[in-house]
Amino acid sequence: MDLVKPFPRPSPTTRPFWDGLNECEVQIQRCEGCDSWVFYPRTRCPSCLSDQLVWRKVSGLGVLYTYTLARQPTAPHFAKETPQQLAVVELDEGVRMTSTLVNVEPSDIVIGMRLRPYFDHVTDTLTLLRYQPG
Ligand SMILES: [Zn+2]
Numbered sequence: 001m002d003l004v005k006p007f008p009r010p011s012p013t014t015r016p017f018w019d020g021l022n023e024c025e026v027q028i029q030r031c032e033g034c035d036s037w038v039f040y041p042r043t044r045c046p047s048c049l050s051d052q053l054v055w056r057k058v059s060g061l062g063v064l065y066t067y068t069l070a071r072q073p074t075a076p077h078f079a080k081e082t083p084q085q086l087a088v089v090e091l092d093e094g095v096r097m098t099s100t101l102v103n104v105e106p107s108d109i110v111i112g113m114r115l116r117p118y119f120d121h122v123t124d125t126l127t128l129l130r131y132q133p134g
Pocket of ligand 1: 032033046047050
């Protein structure tokens with residue numbers, strides 16, 4: 001029997017991020033108090049504590065900051081997906097996000113490689129942001 005995978009549950013704070021992904025758009029927060037990008041979604045800027053955070057559409061393009069090949073599943077739900085290609089992606093705006101790599105062989109993964117979004121529509125209402133070379 002397959003286990004039901006744990007999926008993100010959008011909150012009022014994170015909802016715009018998830019709604020953007022459903023439309024194949026990457027949106028992150030921009031602080032109007034100090035002009036910095038903010039990710040993960042928050043109610044206050046971690047740099048200046050302003051609550052003037054606005055959502056902006058970005059390209060989603062970035063580079064591979066670091067990665068690991070998880071040969072042991074990180075949870076039973078992912079037993080059929082090993083090795084999991086877990087990645088930290090640094091967007092061109094400077095923020096980093098955890099993701100998974102797709103459409104690339106493990107032997108072709110290189111730190112610093114250019115990456116572009118892969119919008120994985122896992123359900124009618126949830127899209128996960130994965131990354132692929134490009
Ligand atoms: Zn700020």
